[in-house]
Each structure stands twice: as structure tokens, then as C-alpha cells.
Amino acid sequence: MAQADEMAAKLGGCSYSLMQAAAAAVANRADAMAPSGPIAVLAGTGNNGGDAVLAAHYLRARGRSVRLFMPGAAKGDDAGRAMSEWASQSESPEAFLPGEFALVIDGLFGAGLQRPLDGAAAELVRRLGEGKARVLSIDLPSGVSGETGQVLGSAPQAEATVTFFRRKPGHLLQPGAALCGKVTVADIGIPATVLHQIQPQTFANQPPLWRHRLLKPGEADHKYARGHAVVFSGGPSHTGAARLAAMAALRGGAGLVTMFAAGSAMAVNAAHLTAVMLRRCDDVGQLADHLADGRLNAFVLGPGFGSADKARAYAAAILEARRALVLDADGLTAFRDHAADLFLLGATNAARLVLTPHMGEFARLFPDIAAEPERGKPYMARMAAARSGAVVVLKGSDTVIAAPDGRAAINATGTPALATAGTGDVLAGLVGAQLANDVPPFEAACIAVWLHGVAARLYGPGLIAEDLPGLVPQAIARLHSLCGFSLPGWPPQE
Numbered sequence: 001m002a003q004a005d006e007m008a009a010k011l012g013g014c015s016y017s018l019m020q021a022a023a024a025a026v027a028n029r030a031d032a033m034a035p036s037g038p039i040a041v042l043a044g045t046g047n048n049g050g051d052a053v054l055a056a057h058y059l060r061a062r063g064r065s066v067r068l069f070m071p072g073a074a075k076g077d078d079a080g081r082a083m084s085e086w087a088s089q090s091e092s093p094e095a096f097l098p099g100e101f102a103l104v105i106d107g108l109f110g111a112g113l114q115r116p117l118d119g120a121a122a123e124l125v126r127r128l129g130e131g132k133a134r135v136l137s138i139d140l141p142s143g144v145s146g147e148t149g150q151v152l153g154s155a156p157q158a159e160a161t162v163t164f165f166r167r168k169p170g171h172l173l174q175p176g177a178a179l180c181g182k183v184t185v186a187d188i189g190i191p192a193t194v195l196h197q198i199q200p201q202t203f204a205n206q207p208p209l210w211r212h213r214l215l216k217p218g219e220a221d222h223k224y225a226r227g228h229a230v231v232f233s234g235g236p237s238h239t240g241a242a243r244l245a246a247m248a249a250l251r252g253g254a255g256l257v258t259m260f261a262a263g264s265a266m267a268v269n270a271a272h273l274t275a276v277m278l279r280r281c282d283d284v285g286q287l288a289d290h291l292a293d294g295r296l297n298a299f300v301l302g303p304g305f306g307s308a309d310k311a312r313a314y315a316a317a318i319l320e321a322r323r324a325l326v327l328d329a330d331g332l333t334a335f336r337d338h339a340a341d342l343f344l345l346g347a348t349n350a351a352r353l354v355l356t357p358h359m360g361e362f363a364r365l366f367p368d369i370a371a372e373p374e375r376g377k378p379y380m381a382r383m384a385a386a387r388s389g390a391v392v393v394l395k396g397s398d399t400v401i402a403a404p405d406g407r408a409a410i411n412a413t414g415t416p417a418l419a420t421a422g423t424g425d426v427l428a429g430l431v432g433a434q435l436a437n438d439v440p441p442f443e444a445a446c447i448a449v450w451l452h453g454v455a456a457r458l459y460g461p462g463l464i465a466e467d468l469p470g471l472v473p474q475a476i477a478r479l480h481s482l483c484g485f486s487l488p489g490w491p492p493q494e
């Protein structure tokens with residue numbers, strides 16, 4: 001954002017007019033949140049504080065009762081100018097009692113936060129927490145890093161946050177995302193062309209990022225045009241996870257899905273599978289025979305799989321046969337003591353491998369990167385992608401998808417309803433479906449993660465993994481309607 005401000009100024013924008021627009025947006029939001037009653041404004045010494053001081057000024061001009069509390073004197077030119085526009089003296093932080101106000105505007109620190117809050121600023125935030133005040137944060141809750149979403153020292157729980165131009169990673173990454181409350185983005189006149197100049201590499205995972213890669217439904221589609229995904233079953237008492245992945249691959253849009261199972265797991269799978277086909281695969285020799293069928297183009301290996309030795313051998317055979325591979329769960333853990341082998345496979349098979357670790361699995365493969373959580377999930381996922389040559393989906397309530405070329409997308413469709421056994425298996429299958437449709441791995445993973453979250457939200461409380469594949473069609477319909485696509489003949493006409 002600081003870069004965007006600078007660019008906007010260079011392109012002829014005036015930074016003080018940006019601050020005025022930002023402050024006006026904050027004042028409007030404050031009025032809407034608390035139409036009556038006294039308002040406290042906490043203003044820091046930089047431009048975030050400048051926004052706050054000007055917002056206070058605008059609110060007072062509208063007849064609102066406003067008291068301003070500042071832990072120090074303004075430093076920046078814009079902030080100083082804003083302060084000079086404020087008619088009355090600000091009060092010392094000690095006089096601030098949150099319980100006296102209908103709303104508190106938090107403008108202590110924003111994008112310029114560099115170190116943990118201390119002194120008077122930390123004390124103000126502490127009182128906010130104690131007083132259970134309603135908080136409107138400017139740009140970010142003070143103390144939340146805009147880059148990583150991490151809390152530096154302490155930060156208030158905002159009911160709402162007004163940010164400017166575009167959301168920052170800290171609005172999407174936890175714990176920042178939760179501390180922001182409801183985020184609104186105000187247009188303060190920074191031209192969109194600024195983005196072309198900044199060339200950002202971190203994105204919100206939304207359809208505009210990948211809609212050009214989506215397969216549009218066509219009149220003449222046939223199943224082989226939509227790819228043939230393969231999911232590996234675990235042993236006879238561990239087949240459920242793979243079936244979840246297989247159902248998700250089919251619902252997610254693969255034309256055909258086949259389960260590969262060892263002889264011992266054939267009967268149990270046969271008893272459960274209908275549209276998903278079943279073939280026997282006992283060892284890497286039989287897998288090589290199957291790989292002679294060039295139509296099998298995307299593989300999912302790991303959910304409930306078991307054998308680590310077999311997982312490594314299968315992964316190598318699939319990638320060496322130049323097929324796309326999603327490595328999940330046991331497929332990832334299989335490389336725990338053989339990470340270099342996995343990275344070599346990734347490096348020599350560019351754009352074919354997707355890894356879908358949760359934080360525990362991630363730490364097994366990338367222990368040194370996982371040891372620096374303060375650098376944030378986009379940093380961690382990016383480093384892992386660069387090292388492994390794979391697209392890395394670092395799962396969680398704020399899943400990050402990163403590519404070896406440095407792109408990273410932060411997902412915002414997640415829901416706590418997904419925190420239940422088996423949902424990761426469904427996600428692996430959804431990625432497989434996109435890969436089967438020849439969508440490149442970064443976009444394949446982004447689309448799958450987006451759909452997975454939307455499908456879960458459609459169900460809401462009480463969701464279990466078995467529900468998810470059945471909800472994917474509705475999530476796809478929603479996506480198609482967002483993108484203006486339509487399935488020929490649907491919805492049916494009279």
C-alpha cells in the first residue's frame with residue numbers, strides 16, 4: 001500500500017488529498033456504525049494518525065461529539081497538516097476511558113507498523129480490550145502487520161476496518177483477518193493503473209485471478225475432453241479417504257475418475273463405488289502398465305494411502321511419465337526423510353506437481369521454513385514452492401497457494417465448518433479434477449481451494465466431509481454465474 005501511495009503521488013495524485021479521501025471514508029463508516037453518542041479517536045504520530053485526526057475533524061464538523069487522544073506529536077508532513085486542521089487540543093492517553101464512548105476509532109498504526117506496540121500505544125490498546133469498546137480501525141487494527149497478518153505485541157479486536165485501494169495480506173491472513181472484523185475497501189482515488197506498475201505477486205484468491213483458465217461448459221463436450229483422474233486407495237481398512245477424494249474429483253469436473261487399489265482393497269472399494277471406476281494396482285510394475293494409457297492424466301496420491309515406500313515409488317513413476325500429481329497426507333509424509341528426492345522430482349517436472357500440506361505436514365518437509373511463522377504464510381508457502389519446484393497449498397483457515405515463480409494467493413472463502421476430518425481429502429480430489437482438465441497447477445489449486453470453501457459455506461454448521469462433494473456442483477454454478485458462464489440447457493426451460 002505504501003508503494004501504491006508513492007506511485008499515486010508520482011502519477012500526479014496528491015498524498016494529502018488521498019488522506020482527506022481516506023478520512024472521509026472513515027468518518028462515513030463511523031457515522032453509520034454509531035449514528036449517535038460520543039466518539040473517541042486514537043491517533044498515532046504517522047499518516048494513520050493523520051487519517052484519524054482528519055476523520056475526527058470531519059465528524060466534529062457534522063456536529064458529532066468527538067474527543068481525540070494522541071500518544072505523541074505528529075511526525076509526517078501529511079499527518080502534521082492534518083493535526084493543524086484540528087481546532088482543539090488533543091488529550092493525553094491517560095484520560096481515555098473506553099466505556100465513555102459509543103465508538104472508538106483506532107488510528108494508531110497502519111501500514112507503517114514496524115515493531116511491537118509499546119508505551120502509551122500499547123496501553124491504549126490494552127484499555128480497548130478491557131473496556132470491550134466498539135472499535136473501528138483505520139486501515140488495520142493497530143498492531144496487525146499488513147504484510148503478514150501477525151500481531152506485533154498487541155492489537156485491538158475491531159468490529160470493522162476501513163482500508164483503502166486494495167486489501168492487504170494482513171486483512172486475509174490470520175490472526176489479522178479475525179481482528180479486522182468486517183473489512184470495507186474505500187476508493188480514495190488511487191488509479192488502478194498503479195497495480196500494473198507495482199506488479200504485485202500476492203493476490204486474494206478470487207475469480208479474476210484465474211477465470212481465464214476456467215473450462216467453459218460447451219455444447220460438444222465429451223467425457224474424455226474433461227480428463228481422466230486417478231486416485232490411489234489405501235489398504236482394505238483405509239479406503240474412505242481415497243473415496244472422498246475420488247467423489248470430489250468427479251463432482252469437481254473430471255470426465256472420468258478411476259480408483260487404483262491393491263488386490264486386498266478391491267472388494268471393499270467395489271462394494272462402495274458406482275460412477276468411480278476401479279482397477280487393481282499392486283506395485284510400481286502394474287502402475288507402469290496403467291501409465292501406458294495416455295488418457296490417465298492427473299493422479300491423487302496420499303489420502304489414507306499408508307505405505308511410504310510405495311508412495312515414493314508411485315510418485316516418481318507418475319511424474320517421470322509426465323503426468324500431473326497431487327501429493328497429499330501420507331503421500332507428503334512419505335517424503336519426510338527423503339525431502340531432497342521430492343524436491344528433485346519437482347525441479348525436473350515443472351508445472352506438474354501440487355503439494356497440499358497442513359501446517360504439521362509442511363513442518364515435516366520444510367522444518368527450517370516452518371520455524372519462522374512470524375514471516376507469514378505467503379512467505380513460507382513461496383519459499384517452499386521455490387525449493388520444491390511444486391505448487392504448494394499451505395492449508396488452514398487462511399489457505400495460501402504459492403507457485404515456484406513467486407506468485408501467492410490467499411484464500412478468503414474458508415469457514416470453520418471445514419475443520420473436520422476428511423475435508424482435506426476432498427480438496428485433493430478437487431485439485432485433481434482441475435489438473436485433469438489441463439488447468440495449470442497454480443490456477444488448478446486456486447480454483448479448487450475457492451470451490452472447496454464455497455461448497456462448505458453452502459452447507460454451514462454440522463458439515464462433514466461426505467457432504468462436500470455433493471455441494472461442489474452448487475459452488476461451480478455460483479462460480480459460473482460470477483464469471484458469466486452458462487451450462488448449455490441449464491437451468492431447463494419449459
Ligand SMILES: NC(=O)C1=CN([C@@H]2O[C@H](COP(=O)(O)OP(=O)(O)OC[C@H]3O[C@@H](n4cnc5c(N)ncnc54)[C@H](O)[C@@H]3O)[C@@H](O)[C@H]2O)[C@@H](O)CC1
Nearest residue numbers: 015018019022046047048109110111112113114115116139
Ligand atoms: N501516504 C498517503 O498518502 C496515504 C496514507 N494513508 C495512511 O497512512 C498509513 C501509513 O502511514 P505511515 O507510513 O506514516 O505509517 P503509520 O502511521 O502506520 O506509522 C507511523 C510511523 O510510526 C513508526 N512506527 C512503526 N511501528 C511503530 C511502533 N510499534 N511503535 C512506535 N512507532 C512505530 C514508523 O516510523 C512509522 O512510519 C496507512 O496505514 C493509511 O492509514 C492513507 O491515508 C492513504 C493515503
Ligand SMILES: [K+]
Nearest residue numbers: 106109140142
Ligand atoms: K489502525
